[in-house]
Amino acid sequence: MDSEIPGKKEKIAASDADVAAKMEAFRLMIREAAEKFGKVDRSETIRLISHLDADGLSSAAVVIKTLLRENRKYCLSVVPQLTEDVAVQLAAEGYNHYIFTDLGTGQFSILKKHLAAAGKTVFVLDHHHVQGEYQAENIVHVNPHLAGIESSREISGAGVAYLFSKALNEKNKDLAHLALIGAIGDMQEDCGFSGLNKEILQDAKAAGALKVITGLRLFGVQTKPLHKVLEYSSEFPIPGITGSESAAIQFLLQLGINPKDGNSWRKLTDLSDEDLVRLATGVVLQRIGVESPEAIIGPVYILKQEADGSPLRDAREFATLLNACGRLGKASVGIGACLGNTKLKEEALQVLGDYKQQISNSLSWYEKTLKLNGSSEKKSITLENGFVIINAEDNIMPTMIGTLASIVAKSSSFNPGTFVLSLARAEDNFTKISLRLAGEKSVKGEFNLMEILTAIAEKVGGQAGGHHEAAGAIIRTEKEEEFIAAAKHHLAEKRIEEKLTP
Ligand code: C5P
Numbered sequence: 001m002d003s004e005i006p007g008k009k010e011k012i013a014a015s016d017a018d019v020a021a022k023m024e025a026f027r028l029m030i031r032e033a034a035e036k037f038g039k040v041d042r043s044e045t046i047r048l049i050s051h052l053d054a055d056g057l058s059s060a061a062v063v064i065k066t067l068l069r070e071n072r073k074y075c076l077s078v079v080p081q082l083t084e085d086v087a088v089q090l091a092a093e094g095y096n097h098y099i100f101t102d103l104g105t106g107q108f109s110i111l112k113k114h115l116a117a118a119g120k121t122v123f124v125l126d127h128h129h130v131q132g133e134y135q136a137e138n139i140v141h142v143n144p145h146l147a148g149i150e151s152s153r154e155i156s157g158a159g160v161a162y163l164f165s166k167a168l169n170e171k172n173k174d175l176a177h178l179a180l181i182g183a184i185g186d187m188q189e190d191c192g193f194s195g196l197n198k199e200i201l202q203d204a205k206a207a208g209a210l211k212v213i214t215g216l217r218l219f220g221v222q223t224k225p226l227h228k229v230l231e232y233s234s235e236f237p238i239p240g241i242t243g244s245e246s247a248a249i250q251f252l253l254q255l256g257i258n259p260k261d262g263n264s265w266r267k268l269t270d271l272s273d274e275d276l277v278r279l280a281t282g283v284v285l286q287r288i289g290v291e292s293p294e295a296i297i298g299p300v301y302i303l304k305q306e307a308d309g310s311p312l313r314d315a316r317e318f319a320t321l322l323n324a325c326g327r328l329g330k331a332s333v334g335i336g337a338c339l340g341n342t343k344l345k346e347e348a349l350q351v352l353g354d355y356k357q358q359i360s361n362s363l364s365w366y367e368k369t370l371k372l373n374g375s376s377e378k379k380s381i382t383l384e385n386g387f388v389i390i391n392a393e394d395n396i397m398p399t400m401i402g403t404l405a406s407i408v409a410k411s412s413s414f415n416p417g418t419f420v421l422s423l424a425r426a427e428d429n430f431t432k433i434s435l436r437l438a439g440e441k442s443v444k445g446e447f448n449l450m451e452i453l454t455a456i457a458e459k460v461g462g463q464a465g466g467h468h469e470a471a472g473a474i475i476r477t478e479k480e481e482e483f484i485a486a487a488k489h490h491l492a493e494k495r496i497e498e499k500l501t502p
């Protein structure tokens, strides 16, 4: 019994109080930022800068809707990363007030040097890890880490933007679902939300924008034939079925579920409750032997405002669509979709199609290069015990290189714990880098990829950032070779070091 362990209750009480104190500190930080922003003259045009991933676009949508409700003018830029050059350009513009969403924390010293020093007022609404400097005159810095909230799953950039927006005007509670789309985009949803995301979920439900049902957590359930959904189930693999259309059809027939209705293929949404239960049980049984076989069943987030049968009804698909828009240079289309513009939603669906094509092209290049690797002088892919380095140069878009690294890391071609480092050329003689780790959750907790990549990138004067589970960096292209040499050394060492740690 708890009461028999001396001191245990007090410890729990202390830790609860600790969490509450951190939350209160964060809420105060948000309230103060909102108050300060409320005092900005309404004739000022607000310069908004956001990150180009799904979280960044959701953040931008939240802030734009908020500014419009306040009758404020804005000017938006979406950037893949906030480099010093970008900060210099922004500082040269005639605006007085800047809001950075889903970025800024990792580039705080750059903002201080170029914007704050030039007398600009800056609001940073971010959730990335703090690196070095974090306070300066003229910069209002809102980040849960500054209040001691350390978890990388608690809140997204869009979540921080949403809390700020709600503090400005309670009416903005109807934007809560956008904060959750951002969180999903940043992989913060893990069979449910935790921490502040959980509170935001309550707001989204209360606003009537979102409902949660329990179901199979597979992509395409709203739109694709059932057997196709099973065939493409790469995020939650079903051994013997994922990757094979005929096996998927056979599997359904064995379960007594007819994949067809007359001449047309059935969708998951067409199944009876009885069939759904049979399918769910069958899928979980087929996954025995995989880590957490039941994880394929869980909460599914339905965006109630989206039409029945639209892929956008599933919040996870909405997040993918935003990623597609950001990575293919159509950020404004994604933001328009978030804001409910019907025409832009249609366009966004087309961009999603193009994105899938880009992914397929990237994978073809990777597979072809892997086969040819070693037959030419220069190796584009380095395979070593504990790590893989993929140098795509100009063969893959810099905005797609992170997606490739994620897919390769998830593909089970490498042992759990293998680092997947990828590089691709960006504009202006920069090279974009991404780092991921192969394997499932249990391995991932052991490493902080942001720290690892920062250590390597700093050796060649680059800049890195991100999270424990996904990190990115930018270096000068002329430093590529030096970077790869440093990475080989560092990753090999890291691997051994971690292995030796009991
Ligand atoms: O681009 P990629 O998907 O690899 O980025 C992974 C993470 O690293 C993201 O959270 C991104 O914001 C961050 N990142 C960063 N600085 C960079 C590139 C990426 O903080 N130069």
Ligand code: ZN
Binding pocket: 055, 056, 102, 127, 156, 157, 158, 186
């Ligand atoms: Zn984010």
